[in-house]
Amino acid sequence: MSVASLLVGIGGGSGSGKTALAMGVAKALPAGQVVVIPADAYYRDLGHLPPEERAGQNFDEPAALDNERLCDHLGMLVTGQPIARPAYDFATHTRLADPVRVLSAPVVILEGILVLALPALREILDLKVFVAASERTRLSRRIARDVGERGRTRESVEAQFSRHTQPMHDRHVAPCEARADVVVSGEEEPARAVERVVTSILAAPRAGNRA
Numbered sequence: 001m002s003v004a005s006l007l008v009g010i011g012g013g014s015g016s017g018k019t020a021l022a023m024g025v026a027k028a029l030p031a032g033q034v035v036v037i038p039a040d041a042y043y044r045d046l047g048h049l050p051p052e053e054r055a056g057q058n059f060d061e062p063a064a065l066d067n068e069r070l071c072d073h074l075g076m077l078v079t080g081q082p083i084a085r086p087a088y089d090f091a092t093h094t095r096l097a098d099p100v101r102v103l104s105a106p107v108v109i110l111e112g113i114l115v116l117a118l119p120a121l122r123e124i125l126d127l128k129v130f131v132a133a134s135e136r137t138r139l140s141r142r143i144a145r146d147v148g149e150r151g152r153t154r155e156s157v158e159a160q161f162s163r164h165t166q167p168m169h170d171r172h173v174a175p176c177e178a179r180a181d182v183v184v185s186g187e188e189e190p191a192r193a194v195e196r197v198v199t200s201i202l203a204a205p206r207a208g209n210r211a
Contacts, residue, residue, distance in 0.1 A: 005078040006204055007124060008109045010197075011116035011176050012131030013169045014060070014161075015141035017186030017193075021131055022111040024194040025201070035077065035105040039112025041086050042070040045095035054093040055156070060168035062114055070110075071120050077104045078124075090150045107201060113169075116176035127204045129197055130180035133187050135166060 008025075010018050019038070026034040042065050046054040058064060066086070073083040084099035115121055116128055139161050146152040177183055182200050184193035 005104060005106055005108045006126050007078050008127045008201060009115040009121060009125040010109060010111040010129045013133060013138045013173050014113055014165050015138035016131040016133035018111045018131050020190060021193055022109050024190055025197050028194050028198050033105055034107045034109060035102060036109045039110060039115055041088050042066045043088050047094040058164045060164045062118055067118055067120060074124060077108045080104045113173055116179055117172040127200055128180045129182045130177045131184055131186040132177060137187055
């Protein structure tokens, strides 16, 4: 009988350093032992809306994600089944036609803003990690990413951060720090945060929160 994968959730504010931490942990563990799932890939397809209306949507609230599909896919991965993960185009806010095939691994890491904010996800996580960073740091990184990688303007990023990102952070994300098993700083030396999480993963029991 195969042992279920360890399901690790890494949450925190936009720009806090979640993705860098997840990739650092994956690199620190043996090759082939970890798969990283970005929750951002599960944003709902907004192709039915005019382009100008898509950009005005609130992407920082729980309803923006296809949470049911995400939970289904995580359930498949932890029991050893492959998935066809959605692929999302952040420039157009639409889902691409071709999904990404993802194989299971002994450790499955889910990273995203709302990973620890959704009760359905928290219930199935074996290890909950929160990445803390100041508002100033998060905004600076958000601007660098969205302007450099997603073709947006600095003004549009700042407007969205003020209108949706920070208010939703205060409402949904910040309270998750108290629910985490491990809290790391997204502003400290990355190697230290990676080491703490790797140590916690190696000590965590499999399927600790799942029936």
